[in-house]
Amino acid sequence: MTVSDGTCLRIRFRPGGALTSRARGTAGALVLAVLAALGFALLSSAPAHAADTVLVGSFTAPDGTPVEGVSVTVSNADGFSETVTSDANGDFSAALPSGGTYQIDLDVSTLPDGIALTKPEDESRSLLVLGGEKRILTKLVEGEGGGGGGGGFINVTGDQFLQLLFDGLLFGVMIALAALGLNLVFGTTGLTNFSHGDLVTLGAFTALLLNLSGVNIIIAAPIAVVFCAIVFGWGQNKVLWRPLRRRKTGLIAMMIISIGLAIVLRYSVALFFGAAPQTYKQYAGQAGINLGPVTATPKALILAALAVITLTAVVIWVQRSRIGKATRAVSDNPALASATGIDVEKVIAVVWIVAAGLAAFAGVYLGMTQNSVWNMGQRILLIIFASVILGGLGTVYGAIVGALVVGVFINLTSLVIPTEMKTVGALFVMILILMIRPQGLLGRRERVG
Amino acid sequence: MDWGFVLTQTMTQAVGVTAIIYILAAIGLNVQFGYAGLLNFGQVAFVAAGSYAVGVIVLTFDLSLWLAIVVAVVVATILALLLGIPTLRLRADYLAIVTIAASELFRLTVRSIAFKDVLGGAQGLNGKLGQQFHDTNPLPADFQSLPVLSWTRQDLWVVIVGWILIAAFTLLVWLLVRSPWGRVVKGIREDEDAVVSLGKNAFVYKLQALILGGIIAAFGGIVWAVAKQSVQPDTFQPDFTFFAYTILLLGGAARVFGPIVGGIIFWFLLAGTGEFLGQAIQAGWIDFLQPTDVGNIRFVLMGSGLIALMVFRPQGIFGDRKELALDAR
Numbered sequence: 001m002t003v004s005d006g007t008c009l010r011i012r013f014r015p016g017g018a019l020t021s022r023a024r025g026t027a028g029a030l031v032l033a034v035l036a037a038l039g040f041a042l043l044s045s046a047p048a049h050a051a052d053t054v055l056v057g058s059f060t061a062p063d064g065t066p067v068e069g070v071s072v073t074v075s076n077a078d079g080f081s082e083t084v085t086s087d088a089n090g091d092f093s094a095a096l097p098s099g100g101t102y103q104i105d106l107d108v109s110t111l112p113d114g115i116a117l118t119k120p121e122d123e124s125r126s127l128l129v130l131g132g133e134k135r136i137l138t139k140l141v142e143g144e145g146g147g148g149g150g151g152g153f154i155n156v157t158g159d160q161f162l163q164l165l166f167d168g169l170l171f172g173v174m175i176a177l178a179a180l181g182l183n184l185v186f187g188t189t190g191l192t193n194f195s196h197g198d199l200v201t202l203g204a205f206t207a208l209l210l211n212l213s214g215v216n217i218i219i220a221a222p223i224a225v226v227f228c229a230i231v232f233g234w235g236q237n238k239v240l241w242r243p244l245r246r247r248k249t250g251l252i253a254m255m256i257i258s259i260g261l262a263i264v265l266r267y268s269v270a271l272f273f274g275a276a277p278q279t280y281k282q283y284a285g286q287a288g289i290n291l292g293p294v295t296a297t298p299k300a301l302i303l304a305a306l307a308v309i310t311l312t313a314v315v316i317w318v319q320r321s322r323i324g325k326a327t328r329a330v331s332d333n334p335a336l337a338s339a340t341g342i343d344v345e346k347v348i349a350v351v352w353i354v355a356a357g358l359a360a361f362a363g364v365y366l367g368m369t370q371n372s373v374w375n376m377g378q379r380i381l382l383i384i385f386a387s388v389i390l391g392g393l394g395t396v397y398g399a400i401v402g403a404l405v406v407g408v409f410i411n412l413t414s415l416v417i418p419t420e421m422k423t424v425g426a427l428f429v430m431i432l433i434l435m436i437r438p439q440g441l442l443g444r445r446e447r448v449g
Numbered sequence: 450m451d452w453g454f455v456l457t458q459t460m461t462q463a464v465g466v467t468a469i470i471y472i473l474a475a476i477g478l479n480v481q482f483g484y485a486g487l488l489n490f491g492q493v494a495f496v497a498a499g500s501y502a503v504g505v506i507v508l509t510f511d512l513s514l515w516l517a518i519v520v521a522v523v524v525a526t527i528l529a530l531l532l533g534i535p536t537l538r539l540r541a542d543y544l545a546i547v548t549i550a551a552s553e554l555f556r557l558t559v560r561s562i563a564f565k566d567v568l569g570g571a572q573g574l575n576g577k578l579g580q581q582f583h584d585t586n587p588l589p590a591d592f593q594s595l596p597v598l599s600w601t602r603q604d605l606w607v608v609i610v611g612w613i614l615i616a617a618f619t620l621l622v623w624l625l626v627r628s629p630w631g632r633v634v635k636g637i638r639e640d641e642d643a644v645v646s647l648g649k650n651a652f653v654y655k656l657q658a659l660i661l662g663g664i665i666a667a668f669g670g671i672v673w674a675v676a677k678q679s680v681q682p683d684t685f686q687p688d689f690t691f692f693a694y695t696i697l698l699l700g701g702a703a704r705v706f707g708p709i710v711g712g713i714i715f716w717f718l719l720a721g722t723g724e725f726l727g728q729a730i731q732a733g734w735i736d737f738l739q740p741t742d743v744g745n746i747r748f749v750l751m752g753s754g755l756i757a758l759m760v761f762r763p764q765g766i767f768g769d770r771k772e773l774a775l776d777a778r
Binding site: 135137192244249251252253255256257259260261262263264265266267268270271382385386389393417418420421423424427428430431434435438 | 488535536539541542543545546547549550551553554557558560561562563571688691694695698742745746748749751752753754755756759760763
């Protein structure tokens with residue numbers, strides 16, 4: 001159980017002053033790579049999840065585009081009846097009062113022209129819901145009035161491939177925001193923070209709270225990011241982690257504390273905001289624009305651009321600024337850094353502010369391009385972990401490169417394996433990486449066993 | 450407000466079927482984490498393996514439940530080998546991330562539509578999974594209920610056998626940790642290099658601990674499938690593992706009776722707050738909450754409890770700080 005024996009991977013920059021030309025070259029290449037990624041946009045859509053008893057599902061046209069506006073009525077014998085419509089991602093979710101048998105009716109007339117059900121019996125079905133989340137599958141085919149075989153191998157066109165690549169990069173940029181913060185905190189304090197995903201959720205919901213009280217999301221988003229950086233970053237460190245470090249609490253104990261915190265945060269959000277996915281009032285449904293072979297919504301493009309600028313700024317900050325250099329020094333050796341006059345606690349406080357701010361940005365990104373759900377952060381946490389392990393735990397570039405690779409990989413694997421299993425590929429690659437090159441792509445070779 | 454009902458329900462759940470499942474998982478964790486020091490965050494995969502072994506053998510292939518138990522043990526062993534061989538050389542934080550990822554990998558794979566014919570997809574396997582077990586029920590057919598604990602005849606039989614299993618595994622753990630094997634494993638936890646320098650193959654011992662803990666957890670999964678007659682992939686979320694950890698840490702890791710004490714207290718508190726809040730809302734004492742909020746509040750309290758426990762008493766209620774001072778490493 002040795003964690004704190006000084007063999008932890010740390011942020012890997014050359015410590016101290018001048019940057020070598022090699023490091024500068026890496027930074028430049030990275031910025032270029034990320035900016036190149038910017039030409040592309042939009043997130044992959046994940047089906048909605050929710051707490052308590054909830055019925056979820058999604059509609060995707062045979063060509064892979066989500067089908068919006070399909071009306072689904074859920075009712076039971078006790079007089080419960082609710083009609084929901086699928087959102088811009090084709091997802092729908094209906095909160096149910098309890099478990100039991102429900103009648104699910106699909107309004108076929110709300111399906112777009114030329115789209116029909118693969119199985120006509122899906123139009124009306126009776127379903128036993130035991131509690132928790134119940135997912136229903138509805139397959140769609142081209143044609144009128146149902147029937148048709150469907151299925152078979154997907155014929156991948158070049159355009160489809162580009163679109164998936166593009167979506168993957170945009171998803172990767174969002175993951176990179178969260179992964180970079182996680183890695184900064186890990187690098188300076190050694191904490192594997194399992195509640196980092198919930199900082200993403202908090203960002204999305206702080207913006208949602210402001211948005212619901214009448215603030216336009218364009219104004220609400222930056223306020224939310226700053227608020228989260230201060231309250232959930234600086235505040236969290238001040239109230240929880242700093243006292244724990246002073247007590248010399250072990251890293252495993254801290255890891256378990258972060259799990260407890262994750263549970264508290266996640267279910268608090270579920271308590272105050274409910275289980276159903278929510279969207280911001282503005283820009284919820286936006287038509288995609290064509291960019292040559294690929295399509296993306298303008299909001300996704302703008303958010304991705306802002307994310308790339310932010311990532312670049314953080315990278316430059318870590319490399320050039322005084323406090324950034326101090327961060328690297330602390331990452332390399334806290335005791336030595338402290339001996340040279342660096343205020344280690346101050347550095348850690350700044351790192352927490354940056355990490356929570358980045359996570360909040362990722363939350364707003366996810367909330368705007370998909371929706372805000374109480375467990376959104378938990379759902380991407382393992383993808384964030386996969387990214388940082390792929391790139392190298394504790395490395396700044398590793399977090400970004402790892403996130404982009406994982407984002408693209410997740411999307412491209414949906415060509416060969418079912419969409420519902422796309423996370424499986426990323427997790428599998430993560431385990432593979434740990435077997436072959438445990439320090440990650442960009443991590444320095446070091447003992448991790 | 451019906452205090453009697455709250456108390457009855459709470460007592461019933463504190464030692465009931467769900468508590469038994471979690472206690473078995475926590476006993477497994479105690480072997481892995483408490484004694485061998487392996488930070489296995491994927492325990493739920495072993496529970497799922499046990500449940501699915503029963504579901505697939507009994508329902509999909511229509512074979513005997515007793516065969517299913519053998520298969521569950523074999524599957525848990527294979528899973529432990531698959532999980533352990535690549536990961537056990539990793540540092541604790543890496544091991545934690547990999548094992549949690551592996552458990553999600555397992556869940557996403559078994560719920561996949563690709564294996565729907567055998568594993569039932571997202572709906573899982575539902576049917577008379579435990580019929581063979583329930584047929585052996587020796588309780589009188591006109592059995593009504595125990596005085597305080599409100600189980601059905603069927604549940605009571607599961608509970609009796611479940612506690613026999615817990616007792617058997619606790620005895621096994623008690624015997625093992627006093628054996629030379631137990632001393633070596635504890636030595637690995639304290640200082641792996643020292644044990645290796647004495648000529649012991651630490652990796653093999655760690656793998657054995659992982660397998661043993663996994664098999665015990667798989668029995669939890671078997672109890673689950675038999676008692677609930679249903680195997681649902683989405684019940685095997687990572688949170689299950691975290692709750693099992695909370696139970697273990699509450700009772701005290703590296704204590705033979707830690708999981709049992711922790712499990713009963715955990716479910717007493719969790720069920721108690723749930724029932725109390727539910728009743729209080731119904732009685733109109735609390736008007737700012739909905740009955741559907743109760744579940745969320747319980748989890749918020751549980752998470753807060755876990756934080757408080759780790760901050761103020763990391764050795765748990767009965768733990769020995771000297772034996773396993775979590776905050777010393």
